[in-house]
Amino acid sequence: MGLDRLSGFGFQVDNSQTIKALNDFAQNIVVPYMRNLTKSKAYDKGGLYQSIRSEVVEGGGNTGIGAGEYSINIVIDDPGSSYFDFVDKGVKGTESSLKAPNSPYRFGTGTGPRGGLTRSITEWSQRKGLYKYRFGIIKNIYKYGLKTRPILDPTFDYAQKLIETSYEERLEQGFADDMNLIIENLITEINNN
Numbered sequence: 001m002g003l004d005r006l007s008g009f010g011f012q013v014d015n016s017q018t019i020k021a022l023n024d025f026a027q028n029i030v031v032p033y034m035r036n037l038t039k040s041k042a043y044d045k046g047g048l049y050q051s052i053r054s055e056v057v058e059g060g061g062n063t064g065i066g067a068g069e070y071s072i073n074i075v076i077d078d079p080g081s082s083y084f085d086f087v088d089k090g091v092k093g094t095e096s097s098l099k100a101p102n103s104p105y106r107f108g109t110g111t112g113p114r115g116g117l118t119r120s121i122t123e124w125s126q127r128k129g130l131y132k133y134r135f136g137i138i139k140n141i142y143k144y145g146l147k148t149r150p151i152l153d154p155t156f157d158y159a160q161k162l163i164e165t166s167y168e169e170r171l172e173q174g175f176a177d178d179m180n181l182i183i184e185n186l187i188t189e190i191n192n193n
Contacts, residue, residue, distance in 0.1 A: 017174035019056050019070060025159075025167050026054035026072045030065070034074065034155040041149035042087045046127065051078035065159045072159070074152070082113075083120035090148030091117065091141055099145040107142045117141070 031054050038049050057073045065072045076084060090100025094107060105111050118138055125134040163171070 017177040018171060019174075021167070021170045021174040022056045022070055022072060023054075025163060025170075026056065029162055029167075030054055030072060030074070030155060030159045033158055034151060037151045037154060041151055042084075047078040048076065048081050048084060051076050051081065053077065065156060065163055074155070082116060083124050084151075086112070086117060086120060086146060087149050088151050091146035093141065093143050093145030095143045097145055099147040103145070103148060106145075 031052055034052050035049055038044050038052065042048065053075050055073050055075055056070050058069055086105060089105060090103040092100055092103050092106040097103070097106075105117065107117060121138050121141065122131075122134050125131045125137060130137065
């Protein structure tokens, strides 16, 4: 049962200690870790780096990191972030796939959104002041690929490890506090009837 279904018992999801603990974990552990990986692996301290944020959602989320029915979602708000998945998974080249042998992406094969890689490289080159070199960059990536620079999986692995060790107690306490509040509200309701 989702926590919001308990509102009939005087429970307010916005005041949930479980959600507050997950938000705290996401803001202070997950987002900074992912930003550091982005800065070091994608060499980005601009729009992509700044736009990484998290939110706690009901259901599976995109990380699988969470408590009960709530999970942490990683959100990238930068409109130019379409290249992030290419950086994270890499791109196979037509002449060599050594840089990203396990990548699902390869120029011209329809493995990504139509024109997505070319558009992403063009947008990236504009932001970096390399627009006049974009055709050379595109040609190089087309032939030799783009090195895999994993960011998401290492972030999730790190977060999962921490949540199971350092943060597990905090989440359990938050859940216990939420349940105690619900029980108190039920007892009050029963006594008033």
